[in-house]
Amino acid sequence: MIRSQSDCTRRFALAKRTSRTAFQLFIIMTDLKHLAQRIRLHALRMTSVGGSAHVGAAMSMADILATLYGGTLNVDPNDPQKPDRDRFILSKGHAGAAVYAALAETGFFPVEQLKTHFQNGSKLSGHVSHKGIPGVELSTGSLGHGLGVATGMAYAAKLKGATHRVYCLLSDGECDEGSNWEAILFAGHHQLNNLVAIIDYNKIQSLAPVSETLALEPFADKWRAFGWGVVECDGHDHAQLRECFAELPAQGGQPTVVIAHTIKGKGVSFMENTVEWHYFTARGEKFDQALRELQAAG
Amino acid sequence: MRDVFIARLCELAQADPRIMLITGDLGFRVLDEYMDRFPKQFLNAGVAEQNMTALATGMALEGHIVFTYSIANFTFMRCLEQIRNDAAYHDCNVNVISVGAGFSYGQLGISHHATEDITIMRSLPGVTVASPGDDWETAELTTAITQTPGVCYLRLDKSSPGNTQRPGEIFRLGQTRVLRDGTDVTLAATGGIMSEVLKAADTLAERGIHARVLSTHTIKPFDVATYANAARETGGIITVEEHTVDGGLGSVVAESLLEAGVVPRFFQRIGLRAGFSSVVGTQQYLRAVYGIDAETIVSAVERRLGAGTARRVA
Ligand SMILES: Cc1ncc(C[n+]2csc(CCOP(=O)(O)OP(=O)(O)O)c2C)c(N)n1
Ligand SMILES: [Mg+2]
Numbered sequence: 001m002i003r004s005q006s007d008c009t010r011r012f013a014l015a016k017r018t019s020r021t022a023f024q025l026f027i028i029m030t031d032l033k034h035l036a037q038r039i040r041l042h043a044l045r046m047t048s049v050g051g052s053a054h055v056g057a058a059m060s061m062a063d064i065l066a067t068l069y070g071g072t073l074n075v076d077p078n079d080p081q082k083p084d085r086d087r088f089i090l091s092k093g094h095a096g097a098a099v100y101a102a103l104a105e106t107g108f109f110p111v112e113q114l115k116t117h118f119q120n121g122s123k124l125s126g127h128v129s130h131k132g133i134p135g136v137e138l139s140t141g142s143l144g145h146g147l148g149v150a151t152g153m154a155y156a157a158k159l160k161g162a163t164h165r166v167y168c169l170l171s172d173g174e175c176d177e178g179s180n181w182e183a184i185l186f187a188g189h190h191q192l193n194n195l196v197a198i199i200d201y202n203k204i205q206s207l208a209p210v211s212e213t214l215a216l217e218p219f220a221d222k223w224r225a226f227g228w229g230v231v232e233c234d235g236h237d238h239a240q241l242r243e244c245f246a247e248l249p250a251q252g253g254q255p256t257v258v259i260a261h262t263i264k265g266k267g268v269s270f271m272e273n274t275v276e277w278h279y280f281t282a283r284g285e286k287f288d289q290a291l292r293e294l295q296a297a298g
Numbered sequence: 299m300r301d302v303f304i305a306r307l308c309e310l311a312q313a314d315p316r317i318m319l320i321t322g323d324l325g326f327r328v329l330d331e332y333m334d335r336f337p338k339q340f341l342n343a344g345v346a347e348q349n350m351t352a353l354a355t356g357m358a359l360e361g362h363i364v365f366t367y368s369i370a371n372f373t374f375m376r377c378l379e380q381i382r383n384d385a386a387y388h389d390c391n392v393n394v395i396s397v398g399a400g401f402s403y404g405q406l407g408i409s410h411h412a413t414e415d416i417t418i419m420r421s422l423p424g425v426t427v428a429s430p431g432d433d434w435e436t437a438e439l440t441t442a443i444t445q446t447p448g449v450c451y452l453r454l455d456k457s458s459p460g461n462t463q464r465p466g467e468i469f470r471l472g473q474t475r476v477l478r479d480g481t482d483v484t485l486a487a488t489g490g491i492m493s494e495v496l497k498a499a500d501t502l503a504e505r506g507i508h509a510r511v512l513s514t515h516t517i518k519p520f521d522v523a524t525y526a527n528a529a530r531e532t533g534g535i536i537t538v539e540e541h542t543v544d545g546g547l548g549s550v551v552a553e554s555l556l557e558a559g560v561v562p563r564f565f566q567r568i569g570l571r572a573g574f575s576s577v578v579g580t581q582q583y584l585r586a587v588y589g590i591d592a593e594t595i596v597s598a599v600e601r602r603l604g605a606g607t608a609r610r611v612a
Contacts, residue, residue: 052405093409118405120579125407131576141409142372143345173323176344179376206323207342213323214344279326 028071032238035105036066037298040267042101042114044290048282050118052126056265056277058098060235061169061200064260065102067241068167077107080134086164087153089138091146092171092200096128099136108135144177146170147197151183154195154255165248169198173205176214181226188227193249197228197257200235202264204275223257235260268293299436299454299490300397304332306440307365311336316361317444320354322347322368324397329367347372351380351392358390363444370398370412374419374451382422386449389424393443393450399429399489400540401575401584402456408574412453416488417545419451420518426450426471427518431492432462435515438469446471455490455540457581462492462513474521480508483599484528484562487538488514488547491590495538498595507603514547522554529555529562534602536566540581540590543569564602568595 043058069075073086090099097117104111116122123132127141137153140146150168157164170180187195201219203210210216220230229251233240241260250256264278265271268290271282282290308331311317319332323345333340343350347368354364366373373396374381385392396412403410420427426446430436436454443450462477463469474486478499487495492513499509510532512524529535535555537548548567555562568590577587585591 050405093407096407116578118578120583122578123576125576125578126403126405127407127409129407129576139407139409141407142376144376173345176323176346178346178348205345207321207326207329213342214346275326 029238032066032070032242034298035070035102036062036238037294038105039065039098039101040294041291042104042111043097044268044282044287044294046097046101046114046117048287049115050126051281052097052118053279053281054094054097054126055280055282056271056274057092057095057171059266059268059271060202060262060264061092061095062098062267063236063238064169064198064200064241064262065098067238067245069102069106072242072245073167074164075135077135080108084162084164087137087150087166089140089146089150089166089168090128091140091150091168092143092174093127093140093146095171096124096126099128100124100133103133103135109133143171143174144179147180148183150197151187151192151195154187154192155190157194158190158192163194165194165196167196167198169200171205172199172201172203172210172216173213175199175216176205184223184226184228187255191227191253192255193253195255196245196248197255199257199259200262201259202262204264204273204278206275206278208275220259223259227254229254229256230259231256232259232261235262236266267297299430299433299456299458300328302433302436303395303440303452303454304328306437308332308335310441310444311339314363314444315339316363318354318357318362318364320350320364320366322350322366322372324368324372347377348380351377351394352384354392355380355384355388355390358385358392359388363391363393365393365395367395367397370396370403370410371415374415378418381425381449386422386425389448391447393452394419395452395454397454399453399455400491401581402490404579404581404584407578408576411575413540413570413575414542415451415453416517416539416541416547417549420545420550422449424448425518426516427453428471428516429453429488430455430515431487431489431513432459434461434463435469435475435513439471439515442469442471453489457490457493459493459496462496472516472519472521474524475513475515476510476524477513478509478511480510481532482507482509483603484510484512484532484535485538485595485599486512486514486525486528486535486547486551488517489540491538491540491585494585494590494592495595497592498599501592501596502599505600507599509599517547517550520550520554522558525551525555526558526560529560533562534564535562536568536595536598536602538590538595539567539569540585541569543567543571566598566602568598
């Protein structure tokens, strides 16, 4: 098991460079599990200390983030602006706590700084901010912005002949926004096969289940009809997620969407599949129980 | 203010079945009573504000009185063209409700800072712009905009000084209220920042300076007469808003007074000038950081009157 943050970063870098024996694969999977757990623990503490909402939204995507930052993304904490880095945009900005946690855990800034989340005078706002935070490409918070910007970055990369990828993580409720579908149409038309949309498909939005608000199904067919390659997976299964990201683009000349089926609040029993833990803050007994469950899972 | 608005809206919806509330996937718990009592007068448009506003226009054209509801900028910014071309140009009774004025959602980041809305909304022809400074104004405005044809924008703050209604006072849309009758200086505000202005007025009163306090709950149409009187009777005007100074309350006051040929002895706009806020903090904290809190108001008055008093003595 890895213990320290630098240890963690080094290990991922090493694993990426060397050929993968079964043993190394085992190490990687253990590390991803550990990273996901660290992200969840941070997100729980950060939202609890600051009294902020959106803990369920952070838990939902912790495994996706762990897989991305644990070896998928070509990013370097020592050179966060290197031109050939993969770009990652969190479009569901309300779950910013999880991205801050992933960045801190992989060495972009000190883990200590996470304690300032939501506090007076801090830079770590409730919705993800790029100002003074290494590793964040785009400030978001108003849903329906990320994918369009990611599409612009992917188009620019094509113009330059650059080979990096642009990843954008969206929520399912967010797909209500028409702006996304404009970007989806554009990316399909321009065959931006360097663009990867990931949907945190937890089936819950602000007031009710997605199916009772604006149903998205048949969801995969919608993307296909717009000219995208579609892969679906269990968004909490690191092996499946890794596989999805290992074979990009899913369809030769097309942008890819990874529809990751997730559970909102994943990892804390009383938060799972609830609308209210989009809003509530875990304190007192609830906090202790959540902490126990997350620690036990490690 | 939000809860006061919803409570009044429930009363109105009970009395008038034409009233329709459309939310952009927000209002968890807050809208429960309304949703339960008036399921046929409620709609969740999803996280899709442009369509929410277009739907509102369509329903208003079919005879409904529609309220669109979301937080901070979501209710008017992306869907501004739907508000302008569809709702406003077609004189629809569409009431755009924004919950979380100024830095109400301070810690959430700039996406949630509603600090340019007054400027943007008041530029739209025929649109009523309402920004209550307390709970009473909130309730009265809710009724007033229901009865007022055309598009109204209602800006609701998280903070509020409670109820500032004076005995027997009657509310009028478009009429600035005089909350304190002082004659040494005028402190004019719009929105929940009124709580800071009243604190400042109390501190000043302890120091022998009696401020006239104006609450401009309706920015448009604007009540120039009350301001002209204040300029003549108190000499100096300081406007306070949790909003950019570019085109906000201070701008309206300056433009209107100058045009009316009334020039106060001194005039100052207290508001946001420092660009986007990437600093995280509570509403109270950010008010202090950006110099729009009671303390700043008090020192602004003392600085101005210090100079003014010296002149008067000389
Ligand atoms: C344009 C816009 N409208 C409304 C909101 C408020 N809001 C925050 S999260 C959310 C929906 C949450 O559901 P979902 O999009 O599925 O995200 P999840 O937390 O489930 O990943 C809404 C409506 C927003 N941030 N941006
Ligand atoms: Mg969701």
